[in-house]
Amino acid sequence: MTSQISPIQDSCPSGEISAYIDGELSPVEEIEVESHFGVCIICSTELNRQKSFLSALSSSLEREKEFELPKNFTKTIVANAESRVSGLRRPRERFNAVFICTALFLFILFALGSDAETLFGIFVVVLEKAAAVGAFAFRLVYSVSLGAVVVARSLSSQILFSSYLSFLFFAGLFGFLLFACSRLILRSDRS
Numbered sequence: 001m002t003s004q005i006s007p008i009q010d011s012c013p014s015g016e017i018s019a020y021i022d023g024e025l026s027p028v029e030e031i032e033v034e035s036h037f038g039v040c041i042i043c044s045t046e047l048n049r050q051k052s053f054l055s056a057l058s059s060s061l062e063r064e065k066e067f068e069l070p071k072n073f074t075k076t077i078v079a080n081a082e083s084r085v086s087g088l089r090r091p092r093e094r095f096n097a098v099f100i101c102t103a104l105f106l107f108i109l110f111a112l113g114s115d116a117e118t119l120f121g122i123f124v125v126v127l128e129k130a131a132a133v134g135a136f137a138f139r140l141v142y143s144v145s146l147g148a149v150v151v152a153r154s155l156s157s158q159i160l161f162s163s164y165l166s167f168l169f170f171a172g173l174f175g176f177l178l179f180a181c182s183r184l185i186l187r188s189d190r191s
């Protein structure tokens with residue numbers, strides 16, 4: 001039982017269609033395939049499909065070639081970056097950076113607020129027992145770090161760091177805070 005409608009018949013040179021388009025067949029094979037296209041609607045449809053796909057592909061590749069970077073592309077990028085960096089030196093930008101950093105510092109203190117009483121209680125114990133210093137320091141650093149993370153997370157969606165500089169400033173401030181706390185602990189330990 002043979003039918004014209006069945007998808008691919010055994011006699012169909014389905015694997016040779018792309019070879020035919022690429023011109024890889026021998027003249028005899030080409031004639032055979034062409035005569036088959038005349039009688040088989042499935043293979044002639046497949047031939048047209050592959051041809052139109054290839055022409056679409058080549059035309060899109062042509063368009064790709066036409067797209068070139070503007071001649072002054074790099075120059076523009078560099079000039080833009082330079083103007084951004086020099087913009088940081090403006091007093092207003094500095095003020096913004098300091099303002100944001102101060103706000104962040106206050107937010108850290110606020111975030112620690114609920115823990116402050118506990119921390120103070122531990123602090124008293126530390127004064128009596130030097131052995132607890134390590135644990136306290138760890139707890140303090142942990143709490144401050146946790147506070148910083150909470151603050152950073154809650155702020156990241158609302159306040160964008162206006163610049164890399166302000167981030168460095170904040171990081172330095174945070175480091176100084178940790179340093180100052182550690183000095184405080186060591187001094188009270190000695191006395």
Ligand SMILES: [Zn+2]
Nearest residue numbers: 012040042043
């Ligand atoms: Zn066929």
